[in-house]
Each structure stands twice: as structure tokens, then as C-alpha cells.
Amino acid sequence: xxxxxxxxxxxxxxxxxxxxxxxxxxxxxxxxxxxxxxxxxxxxxxxxxxxxxxxxxxxxxxxxxxxxxxxxxxxxxxxxxxxxxxxxxxxxxxxxxxxxxxxxxxxxxxxxxxxxxxxxxxxxxxxxxxxxxxxxxxxxxxxxxxxxxxxxxxxxxxxxxxxxxxxxxxxxxxxxxxxxxxxxxxxxxxxxxxxxxxxxxxxxxxxxxxxxxxxxxxxxxxxxxxxxxxxxxxxxxxxxxxxxxxxxxxxxxxxxxxxxxxxxxxxxxxxxxxxxxxxxxxxxxxxxxxxxxxx
Ligand code: NAD
Numbered sequence: 001x002x003x004x005x006x007x008x009x010x011x012x013x014x015x016x017x018x019x020x021x022x023x024x025x026x027x028x029x030x031x032x033x034x035x036x037x038x039x040x041x042x043x044x045x046x047x048x049x050x051x052x053x054x055x056x057x058x059x060x061x062x063x064x065x066x067x068x069x070x071x072x073x074x075x076x077x078x079x080x081x082x083x084x085x086x087x088x089x090x091x092x093x094x095x096x097x098x099x100x101x102x103x104x105x106x107x108x109x110x111x112x113x114x115x116x117x118x119x120x121x122x123x124x125x126x127x128x129x130x131x132x133x134x135x136x137x138x139x140x141x142x143x144x145x146x147x148x149x150x151x152x153x154x155x156x157x158x159x160x161x162x163x164x165x166x167x168x169x170x171x172x173x174x175x176x177x178x179x180x181x182x183x184x185x186x187x188x189x190x191x192x193x194x195x196x197x198x199x200x201x202x203x204x205x206x207x208x209x210x211x212x213x214x215x216x217x218x219x220x221x222x223x224x225x226x227x228x229x230x231x232x233x234x235x236x237x238x239x240x241x242x243x244x245x246x247x248x249x250x251x252x253x254x255x256x257x258x259x260x261x262x263x264x265x266x267x268x269x270x271x272x273x274x275x276x277x278x279x280x281x282x283x284x285x286x287x288x289x290x291x292x293x294x295x
Contacts, residue, residue, distance in 0.1 A: 001295050002032050002054075003286070007039035009061055010275040013282065020286050020295075034295065037061060037282060040247060040266065044068040049076060057289055061278040062269050063087055063140075064218060066191045079294065083281035085140055090274035091242075092144025094267065095186055095216040098240035101262050102184075102212050103128060129153040134178045136198070137188035138166040141216070145186055157181060161194070176206050184212045191218035201226040210237040216268050219244040228254035231261065242268045 001021030005014060014023040021034070030036070030048075035057045038044060044058055046069055058068060060082040073080050101107060103126040112119045133149045135142040138160035146156045146168035158169035159178040165171065172178040175198065179185060185207065189195045199213065200223040213236055215222060224245070230236040239255065240262040247266050255261055269278070289295060 001034045002029065003035045003037065004029060004033035005037045006042040009037060010279040013279045016279065016283055017286065020290060035059065035286065038067065040064070040067055042067065044073070046072050049073060049078065056294060057081070059282050059285055061282055064190055066218065079289065081285045083278050086277040086281050087269040087274055088140035088144045090271040091141045091216050091268040092148065094242055094264065095141070095145050095214055096148045098214050098216070098242065098262055099184055099186065100128065102238045102240055107262055131183040132157065132181055133184045133186065134158070134182035135169055135186050135188055136175060136178065138163045138169060138171070139188060142188035143168055145188070175203070179203055179207045182207060182211050184214060186214040187217045187221050189217055189221060191220045195221050197223045199223065199227065204230045204235060209235060212236070212238045212240065215239070215241040215243055217243060219249065224254045228258035231258040238262065242266055
């Protein structure tokens with residue numbers, strides 16, 4: 001069995017997987033691969049899958065599987081797995097870090113000091129304590145964010161089309177109802193036809209003046225033109241994001257030139273601890289696959 005590791009995983013993972021067969025990072029050997037390990041960089045589209053006639057298993061180290069054509073993989077009888085639980089803490093912490101950076105003016109404070117400016121009087125801070133955090137989605141990552149928000153004394157609400165209850169958030173019945181009460185609105189849904197562009201001008205229009213939008217799920221879940229316009233008008237106070245329409249985004253992506261944006265280059269799942277957790281899940285998926293006689 002040949003296992004092709006196509007994207008960045010824990011550097012010790014190849015050694016751990018050797019018990020199952022040969023492990024390679026050489027993407028030119030795709031045609032020989034039985035198992036392919038990807039994160040978000042490799043696009044497992046129809047053309048990619050067609051280039052891998054022996055492929056039986058695709059493992060996405062991470063949560064979203066929107067970079068894999070699962071329907072076509074199914075037609076080719078290729079099993080697709082992800083590691084759904086591993087990344088919740090890593091992404092939850094980054095969402096929280098992005099949220100903390102806004103009212104604490106961390107970016108402006110740091111940049112002004114770097115420029116030799118002392119703007120102590122100008123940098124007015126505010127607190128998360130007592131503010132309302134609204135979560136779109138009530139799954140694994142939203143739950144980690146909600147737990148942290150409770151410790152900060154925030155009021156936490158959530159809306160999830162498919163989940164009615166959360167131990168950490170009070171549920172709202174619609175996203176409009178949720179957006180209307182948010183001081184901070186944080187997105188935690190998969191990118192699907194239903195969620196693509198869900199934060200558009202109409203939705204922003206329902207939000208409070210000066211609300212903050214945080215996005216650690218997918219760039220495609222916002223309408224970037226309309227979010228940029230809302231940042232320019234001040235309707236949105238800030239947009240803090242880890243995610244983009246592509247990695248990296250095109251140079252003319254409107255968010256890159258909009259005011260009050262805090263950005264990270266899609267590093268939500270990339271903590272060293274998380275890469276270890278993902279590695280352990282990958283190992284057990286391959287073990288089950290081999291035990292089931294599918295290899
Ligand atoms: P999850 O499956 O545990 O939770 C997602 C929730 O979204 C589910 O409860 C689901 O019911 C809900 N949902 C689906 N469609 C919806 C809709 N139309 N309206 C409202 N709710 C809807 O997933 P998770 O682990 O919390 O991850 C969420 C997303 O975060 C992933 O799909 C992925 O795109 C993204 N992610 C980003 C990074 C990163 O590096 N920044 C890392 C991991 C995951």
C-alpha cells in the first residue's frame with residue numbers, strides 16, 4: 001500500500017504510518033497511491049481523482065471537506081474521511097484571539113509603537129465582559145468558543161439550522177434573529193450551497209451599528225464586497241478573519257484593502273498540538289481501513 005502525504009502534517013507522521021506500507025511525500029507518485037492525505041491545499045477535484053487510478057481512501061486532516069469532490073469520489077468507490085473533532089480547540093482559540101484583538105486594539109497599539117508613536121490617549125479600549133457573542137453554527141468549534149466566552153462573562157447565543165440545543169449557548173430560531181443582537185458575530189459553519197455568501201448586505205443591515213464580524217470557518221461564507229462596504233461605512237466596526245476564498249486570496253480581494261480588518265493566513269488548525277491530534281486520528285482511520293480489509 002502506498003500512502004501519499006500531499007499537504008503539511010506533523011513531521012513525525014510518516015514514521016508512524018510506515019507500519020501500514022510505503023509512505024511518500026512525492027506528489028508525482030499520485031498514480032500509484034492507494035491512500036492520499038490532504039489538508040486544505042490539495043484540491044481533490046475530478047481531474048485529481050482521475051489521475052489516481054489506484055486510490056481507495058482520501059483522508060482530509062481537518063474538518064471541512066469542501067476541497068474534495070465527494071460525489072465523484074463516491075462514484076469511484078473511494079472512501080473519504082476527515083478528522084472532525086481534532087481541530088476544535090485550535091480553531092476555537094484562534095477565533096477567541098481574533099475577537100480579543102479588536103476591543104483591545106492590539107494591532108493598532110503594536111503598529112503605532114513600531115512606528116515610534118505613543119497614542120495612549122487615542123487608543124480607547126473596551127471589554128468583552130457583558131457583551132453579546134453570537135455564533136453561527138453550534139458544532140465543535142462554536143462550542144469551544146462559547147465555553148471561553150462564558151469564562152469572559154459574555155452573553156452567548158447561537159443559531160444552527162440542524163442543531164436545536166447547546167450546553168453553552170442560548171439558541172435563536174433564525175440567523176436574522178441572531179445577527180440582530182450580536183456585538184460580536186462569529187462564523188462556525190461548513191461552506192455549503194446554503195452558507196455561501198450568508199453574511200451579505202441584507203444580513204449586515206440587520207446587525208447593530210458597529211458590530212464585529214469574526215470568521216474562522218470559510219472565506220466563501222461572506223460576501224466580501226458587501227463586508228468591505230460595511231467596514232468603510234462603519235456599519236461593521238471590524239472584520240477579523242483567518243479564512244479566504246482561496247489560499248492565498250487574489251490580490252484584488254476587497255477585504256485586503258478594507259479598513260479595520262485583522263487577518264491571519266488560514267492558520268486556525270495549524271497549532272503543533274493539533275497536528276499531533278490530527279496525526280492520531282489519521283492513524284486510527286487507516287488502521288480501521290486496513291482491519292476492514294479495504295486496503
Ligand atoms: P461542526 O460540523 O462540528 O459544526 C458545524 C455546524 O454548522 C453544525 O452543527 C451544522 O449543523 C451547522 N450548520 C451547517 N449548515 C448550517 C446552516 N446553513 N446554518 C446554520 N448552521 C449550519 O464543524 P466545526 O468543527 O465546528 O467546523 C466548522 C467549520 O470551520 C468547518 O466546516 C470548516 O469549514 C471550518 N474550519 C476552519 C479551520 C481553520 O483553519 N480556520 C479549521 C477547521 C475548520
